[in-house]
Every structure is written in C-alpha cells, then in structure tokens.
Amino acid sequence: MLSRVANTIYWLGRYMERTNGMLQVILTQYISSQDDINDFTWEPLLKIYGELSEEEINQIKGSSPKALEYMIFNTENSASAYNNIIYSRENARGIQDHISKEVWQCLNDFYHFIRDSNRIKVENLADPVSAIDQLIRNGVLFTGTVDNTMIRGEGFTFINIGKFLERAIHTADTTRIKMNEFFKDNADAFHSMNLRYLLNSLFGFEVYLKTYKGNFTKKNVLDLVLYNPNFPHSILYSIERLYKYFCRLRPESLPENYEHMEFLIGKTMNNVKYSIANENDSKSLDSFLFQTRFDLFEISNAFNKYYFGNS
Numbered sequence: 001m002l003s004r005v006a007n008t009i010y011w012l013g014r015y016m017e018r019t020n021g022m023l024q025v026i027l028t029q030y031i032s033s034q035d036d037i038n039d040f041t042w043e044p045l046l047k048i049y050g051e052l053s054e055e056e057i058n059q060i061k062g063s064s065p066k067a068l069e070y071m072i073f074n075t076e077n078s079a080s081a082y083n084n085i086i087y088s089r090e091n092a093r094g095i096q097d098h099i100s101k102e103v104w105q106c107l108n109d110f111y112h113f114i115r116d117s118n119r120i121k122v123e124n125l126a127d128p129v130s131a132i133d134q135l136i137r138n139g140v141l142f143t144g145t146v147d148n149t150m151i152r153g154e155g156f157t158f159i160n161i162g163k164f165l166e167r168a169i170h171t172a173d174t175t176r177i178k179m180n181e182f183f184k185d186n187a188d189a190f191h192s193m194n195l196r197y198l199l200n201s202l203f204g205f206e207v208y209l210k211t212y213k214g215n216f217t218k219k220n221v222l223d224l225v226l227y228n229p230n231f232p233h234s235i236l237y238s239i240e241r242l243y244k245y246f247c248r249l250r251p252e253s254l255p256e257n258y259e260h261m262e263f264l265i266g267k268t269m270n271n272v273k274y275s276i277a278n279e280n281d282s283k284s285l286d287s288f289l290f291q292t293r294f295d296l297f298e299i300s301n302a303f304n305k306y307y308f309g310n311s
Contacts, residue, residue, distance in 0.1 A: 013162030168238035
C-alpha cells in the first residue's frame with residue numbers, strides 16, 4: 001500500500017475516533033452542568049476542542065448554547081466535531097478503493113446529518129441531550145460498519161491503528177481533566193459524581209457497575225480506565241490493540257523501521273501495564289498521565305516518519 005493511502009486511512013480512523021470521544025465528553029459535561037448550575041464552566045473543554053483566546057473563552061464559557069455550537073458545529077473551529085467529519089469524508093473520498101461501499105455510505109450519511117441546519121436548532125434550543133446522542137449513534141454505526149464490512153487487509157489495519165492510538169490519547173486526556181476536577185473538590189458527594197462523569201465520558205459507567213457493584217472509589221475507577229485489559233476504552237486495552245494491529249505490518253515493513261516502532265509501542269505498553277497509579281497523589285497521577293500522553297504522541301510522530309514519509 002502506498003504511504004499516502006496508508007496515511008489517509010490512518011487519519012480517517014483517528015478523526016472518527018476523535019469525534020466519537022469528544023461528543024461523549026461534551027454530552028457528559030452538559031449533563032453535569034444541570035447538576036452544578038452556579039459553578040459550572042465549559043472552559044476546560046473549550047481549551048481542548050477549540051482555538052479561542054482566553055478572552056474569547058471567558059465570553060462563552062458560561063453559556064451552554066454558545067459553547068455547544070462552537071465545539072460541535074462551528075465551521076471556523078478546526079477541532080469541532082463538524083470539521084472532524086468533513087476531514088474524515090475528504091479522506092474517505094480519496095481512498096474509496098480501500099474501504100467498503102458501506103463504510104463510505106455510512107460516513108456520507110453522517111456528513112449530511114451533521115450539516116443539517118435543523119440539528120443546530122435542536123442542539124441549541126430544544127433538547128441538546130437527544131441531539132448529541134443522535135450524533136454519537138452515527139459514530140458508533142460507523143465503527144460497527146467498519147468492523148463488519150471491511151476486508152482484513154492493510155486498510156483495516158491502518159484504520160484501527162489510528163483508532164486505538166487516538167482512543168488511548170483521548171482516555172489519558174479525559175482522565176487528567178476529570179481527576180484534576182476531582183482533587184479540586186472537597187465534598188464527598190461531588191467526588192462520587194465526578195467519578196461517575198469520568199466513567200460516562202469513556203462509555204464506562206455500566207461496565208463499572210457490573211464489575212465493582214456500584215462501589216465508587218478512586219482506585220477502582222482508575223483501575224478500570226487505566227489498566228483493565230477487557231474495557232474497550234482503557235489506556236492499556238487501547239495500546240494492546242494498537243500493538244496487535246501494528247504487528248500485522250511486519251511482512252511489509254523495513255526491518256529497522258518496524259523494530260523502532262515496536263520498541264516505542266512496547267515501551268509505552270509496559271510503562272502503563274507495570275505502573276501503579278497513586279489515586280491519592282494528584283501530582284504523580286497527573287505526571288503519569290502526561291508522560292503516557294507524551295509517549296503516545298511520540299508513537300504518532302514515528303508513524304509519520306517511518307510509515308507515511310512525513311518529516
């Protein structure tokens with residue numbers, strides 16, 4: 001497969017996973033805003049999913065309609081969900097020979113759905129929860145369509161490498177934000193709610209209830225989102241799946257390139273697998289998550305250099 005094609009498919013996987021993750025975080029954040037009306041702010045998410053100055057953030061951080069419009073639908077915000085779908089569709093258009101017809105149709109339907117002006121009206125004026133949930137379901141449909149219709153060739157491999165690399169980064173970022181909020185709050189009731197918001201942001205609330213029988217503790221929540229090898233959105237699961245799909249590239253890879261990538265991914269996987277996150281030490285936990293994020297971006301840069309021919 002040409003490096004240009006591989007890069008396009010890889011970024012298709014990343015953009016779609018990024019969209020799914022950010023929509024779930026935004027939905028959870030909106031729900032939490034109904035529980036804490038007085039002190040609620042969109043500032044942390046506006047910094048992640050936007051390009052605004054501090055002054056511009058201050059103008060909209062207390063307004064849910066304005067914040068939602070900016071992060072989801074704003075065409076001038078390169079990090080918006082709308083633009084992620086645009087980038088995904090542009091990528092898919094150029095590599096239709098390497099994806100299934102059903103994947104293209106699913107993505108094209110998602111593109112027209114999010115462009116529908118009625119979605120913006122519903123989002124801001126009527127029922128944001130239902131509107132965002134519909135967008136999330138379109139993303140989940142795309143993921144299932146890829147899994148059920150694409151041949152297990154190089155295209156499938158690269159789209160999953162992009163997906164699981166992006167998912168690991170997303171889980172690390174989301175956990176950092178939510179745990180920092182947790183440590184700022186001294187009330188036990190809000191501690192419990194913050195843990196629930198973290199789990200909901202990572203599609204993990206129901207999994208947690210079934211695994212730990214509803215006993216909300218920092219240790220159990222971190223064990224699930226960081227180390228659980230069976231939870232699809234844990235950092236360890238995501239890196240292990242990334243490694244699994246990367247190993248499929250060995251026959252077509254230059255030995256030195258493959259060995260360098262294998263070392264980086266293996267090092268990151270072992271650093272997570274054999275770490276012990278201290279749930280009571282905010283500084284060490286933040287440092288661990290930041291280092292993991294740094295290592296994941298190092299992997300991303302190495303893919304750009306050794307497999308996609310980018311400097």
